[in-house]
Amino acid sequence: MNLNERYIVKIIDEDNIGNGIAKIDNKIIFIKNALLNEEIEIEIIKNNKNYMKGKIINIISKSNKRVNPVCKYYNKCGGCNFLHTTFENEIKIKTNYLEKLFNRKVGYLNINNELNYRNKVVLHIIKGKLGYFNDKTHELCIINHCNLLNPKINLKIDELSKMNLKNINEIMIRCINDKIMINIIGNISNFSIDCDSLYINNNYINGEKYLIDEINNYKFSIYPESFYQINREGMTNIYDKAKSYIGTSNSLLDLYCGTGTIGIWMSNNFNKIVGMEINESSIKNANINKKINNINNIEFICDDAKNIKEKFDSIIVDPPRNGLSKDVIDYLNNSGSNKIVYISCNPNTLKRDIDLLNKYELIDLSYTNMFPRTKHCESIAVLERR
Ligand SMILES: C[S@@+](CC[C@H](N)C(=O)[O-])C[C@H]1O[C@@H](n2cnc3c(N)ncnc32)[C@H](O)[C@@H]1O
Incomplete structure (x- = not known):
C-alpha cells in the first residue's frame, strides 16, 4: 500500500474525533468524515507503521446519518468534527466511545442547543x-x-x-x-x-x-481572565448532576473551583465549603460571587491544587484537560473522604486518573455534550471510598 493509491473500503467502525475506520489488508485506516457502513473510494494520504490515513474521493454508498455541513469553514478552521453527521449520531458516537473506554454503561445528560451555544x-x-x-x-x-x-x-x-x-x-x-x-x-x-x-x-x-x-437564582460575576463554563445548558446539567452525586455532608472541597460556581450551586448541602483555584482573577470573582449571593459558608483559597492538605467529607475536582497531578492523586487517595465527584473535559485523562485513584471505586458515570459538533464532551464521575 502506497501513498496516493486508491482503494474501495467499507467503514467498520468510527472513532471519537470524526473519522471512519476501515481495514486494507488488515491494516487500519482512518478516514476523515467517513461514517459507519459507508462504502467509499479513498486515497491513502499517510502510511505509518501501524496505521494509515485516507481521504474520501467518492462515497459509493452513503449512510442515512450523513448530512451536509452547515458551515463553509468545516474541516478548515479545525473547530468542529461532526458537522457531516446528524446531532443524534454524534451523541451515539460519543456515548459509544465513552462506554468502550470505561467498559460500562454511561448516562447521557441531554443538550438541546447544538449550535449558538458558546458564550x-x-x-x-x-x-x-x-x-x-x-x-x-x-x-x-x-x-x-x-x-x-x-x-x-x-x-x-x-x-x-x-x-x-x-x-x-x-x-x-x-x-x-x-x-x-x-x-x-x-x-x-x-x-x-x-x-x-x-x-x-x-x-x-x-x-x-x-x-x-x-442562572438558577444565582449570580455569577466574570472578569475577562476568569474561567467560566462556555455552555449554559451543559453547565446546568453538570452542576445538577454533581449536586445529586455528592449528596449532603458536613464539609466539601471544590478543587479547581474557578469562580466558585459549583460550591455556590450546592452551598445548601454543606456546613463548610472550601474552594481552591490557581487563577487570581477567578478567585476575585469567587469572592464577589460569595458576596452577591449572600453565602457565608464558603472560603476561597488562591493556590495550586497540589498544596491542599486539609481533610473534607466530600470532594469535587474539575481539573483542566491534562487531569490530576501525582500530588493531587496522592492527596485524594489519602484524603479519607467518603465521596469524590470528578468533572472532566477529557475522557482519556479521566480514565487514567480513575485507575490511579485505587482507594476509590467508580460508582456511576455520566456525560453531557457540552461542546456540540466538536470532538469534546464533559464527563462526570462519582467515586466512593473502598
Ligand atoms: C475546567 S476549569 C473548572 C472551573 C470550575 N469548576 C467551573 O465549573 O467553572 C479548571 C480550573 O482549574 C484551574 N487550575 C488549573 N490548574 C490549576 C492548579 N494547578 N491548581 C488549581 N487550579 C488550577 C483553572 O484556572 C480553571 O479555573
Whole structure:
C-alpha cells in the first residue's frame, strides 16, 4: 500500500474525533468524515507503521446519518468534527466511545442547543485578518461567523472584521446575559468599539468591570481572565448532576473551583465549603460571587491544587484537560473522604486518573455534550471510598 493509491473500503467502525475506520489488508485506516457502513473510494494520504490515513474521493454508498455541513469553514478552521453527521449520531458516537473506554454503561445528560451555544470566543489576528487557528496546521482560517457562537458574538466578529486590526494579536469576546465583553491583546493602548465592557491587554478601559450571569437564582460575576463554563445548558446539567452525586455532608472541597460556581450551586448541602483555584482573577470573582449571593459558608483559597492538605467529607475536582497531578492523586487517595465527584473535559485523562485513584471505586458515570459538533464532551464521575 502506497501513498496516493486508491482503494474501495467499507467503514467498520468510527472513532471519537470524526473519522471512519476501515481495514486494507488488515491494516487500519482512518478516514476523515467517513461514517459507519459507508462504502467509499479513498486515497491513502499517510502510511505509518501501524496505521494509515485516507481521504474520501467518492462515497459509493452513503449512510442515512450523513448530512451536509452547515458551515463553509468545516474541516478548515479545525473547530468542529461532526458537522457531516446528524446531532443524534454524534451523541451515539460519543456515548459509544465513552462506554468502550470505561467498559460500562454511561448516562447521557441531554443538550438541546447544538449550535449558538458558546458564550466566549478567542480570535487570532494575523496581518490584520481575524480568524481561528487550525489546531493541526496552525494556519489562520479567516472567518466572519461561527455557528457555535452566540449570535451577538457573531455580530461583533462581523463588525471587527471590517475594522483596522493593525498591531492586534488576539481578541476575546464574551456574551453573558446579552452583554458583550471585549478584551483586545496586542501592541496598542486604545481601541474603540461599542460594547458593555472593554479591556485592552487585560486592563480595564470602559463599561462594566465584570459581567454577571444569572442562572438558577444565582449570580455569577466574570472578569475577562476568569474561567467560566462556555455552555449554559451543559453547565446546568453538570452542576445538577454533581449536586445529586455528592449528596449532603458536613464539609466539601471544590478543587479547581474557578469562580466558585459549583460550591455556590450546592452551598445548601454543606456546613463548610472550601474552594481552591490557581487563577487570581477567578478567585476575585469567587469572592464577589460569595458576596452577591449572600453565602457565608464558603472560603476561597488562591493556590495550586497540589498544596491542599486539609481533610473534607466530600470532594469535587474539575481539573483542566491534562487531569490530576501525582500530588493531587496522592492527596485524594489519602484524603479519607467518603465521596469524590470528578468533572472532566477529557475522557482519556479521566480514565487514567480513575485507575490511579485505587482507594476509590467508580460508582456511576455520566456525560453531557457540552461542546456540540466538536470532538469534546464533559464527563462526570462519582467515586466512593473502598
Ligand atoms: C475546567 S476549569 C473548572 C472551573 C470550575 N469548576 C467551573 O465549573 O467553572 C479548571 C480550573 O482549574 C484551574 N487550575 C488549573 N490548574 C490549576 C492548579 N494547578 N491548581 C488549581 N487550579 C488550577 C483553572 O484556572 C480553571 O479555573
